[in-house]
Amino acid sequence: MNATVAATRRGVPLVLAALVLGLGMFGLVTGTQQIPLGEALAATIGLGDGGTSFIVQQLRLPRVGVAVLAGACLGASGALMQGLLRNPLASPDIVGITGGASLAAVLAIGAGLPPLALPLAAALGAASAAGVLQVLSRHTGSSSVRLVLVGVGLHALTTAAVTLVVARIDPRRLGAAEVWLAGSLHARNATHLTVVLVGAAAALPLAYGLVRSLAVLELGDEVATGVGVPVRRTRTLLLGSSALLAGVAVAVAGPLGFVALGAPHIARRLVGPTSPTTLTTAALTGALLVLAADALGQRLLEDAAVPAGVVTAALGAPYLLWLLHRTGR
């Protein structure tokens, strides 16, 4: 890699961060009521008249903040998972972690638990799914095949269970369950923001702590053992932190499809194989994807808001086709 390329690659996260910042400010400014940027920024720290402060602090800032942090967590989670499984098609949604979170959340909605319990239930569900994965695939050795297959089965099982719960849910709560399952950023409040802030603050440093070991692990188990990386423990930690990151995101935003798959792909394309820079780029790409999907979803139809999860998933299929086309040549 020559010096110019290296410099360009170091610049990528900066550009992405600027884009996230710009799109975030756009989210603060626009909506049913336009607020000038200066006033909006002043309102975030409590300066400004009551109405503006309410809109910015209670409605838009939590929404934008949750979008950025949930997207970042998903991007980082996918990067860890794809590295761990040495497979660019893997992601926490496919191996059942998101499914576990969805099941727990739908159960919480069905049981009529207060809204605050929902993120906790989802995080717990993600953790349980990761635990099941870890236990069932513990004798895998160097191959991650078993983990993937167990995960695909786990995903199917949780999906069926979600269907079962949704089919028998109290009709008055059905709407809430549907919207949550589609992955929405609608009506996020300060509690959601706090949950995702705490979760991201705990999980992202863990991911950065593991990323160097992950880069070594990708060279093969023998190499990793040779340079003193404890393979088994690192794998467990990687699975755990990937699940934690996904769980935090799903807890506050529902299962936002495709972000955890696509963001690391794009990141590798931009800055190359696993490194702290790739992790940062994946996280920023995830944040950008979710922000853009939410902004798009709010404006796509005149009479209804499209949940952000529907937009991200809708982006997924053409991306896969494009991927197919590129590698097919």
Next chain:
Amino acid sequence: MTALDTSRRWWVPPALLGALAVVACLSLAVGSVPLPLGEVVQAVLGARDTEAHLIVRDLRFPRTVAGLVAGACLAVAGALLQGATRNPLASPTLLGITAGAGFAVVVTVALLDVLATYAVVAAFTGGALAAALAIGLASTGRDGLSPIRLALSGALVSLLLSAWTRGILALNEADADEVRHWLAGSLAGRDAAAVVPLLPLFGVGLLAAVLLARPLDTLALGDAAAVGLGQRPGRVRVLASITAVALAAVAVSLAGPIAFLGLIVPHLARFLVGGRHRDVLLASALLGPVVLLVADILGRVIARPTEIQAGVLTAMIGAPFLIRTAVRARVAG
């Protein structure tokens, strides 16, 4: 398995046929309205205009036929796909075919509001495109079409398509209830008008499967051997896949995306009758309806007065089976 072993299993198809007859009778007799067995028998034999007659003739009989057809379709489709790809995990569910067909049906029914009769065309198109996408994605890697890549890419395609389906439902609340029920894979509410138009396609699909049995046996020897024996493996694979997608489309338009039936039944069939495709296909065609009807009957009974969709129960059985296979087997990656 040697010829001697298989010849000892001559009793399996008749036994399965017997089981199928028993289960079909149960499916006529069991439901949310409890009917004495005598009345059911009378209703079948032609006592007119009793309540039992109406229930059995208009509700349970079409439902049972739908279960027979859908179960056979999915099981045979799974057996064909496993033979064509020589991949023990290939099945309509894991290749994304059921999700693609389901998505296409939701789009045509919810958005375009066309007749449900044409749903099978949409289901075929959607299923074929989804399978093509999944197989295409799985073949992109350096190591080619491995079981693991196929499972992952199929899961990925299913995941994205079900997210699209969910999005459409979230935006069309008016149609959502009925469609949601169907999407869970249910035999409830099938009437004769839904079943009869699909029977010719069902017949053609089964016939094609029978004709493909020998070529698939040859294919099982490996591509090189198959070419040596004068076969064109690519053509057999394409024909088997098309037949499988058509059969799965029939099943999905009848019963919704029933999960995992096409994965487990061929495995059970091979366990019972050995590896020859003629036997596996026959046993699958008999065993598939048995499993689906049992799931359907259980779904009617365990949560009275409401019903649990058969597809939920097949997934509850099938997913642990997949996990068990993954934990036990040595799958080449």
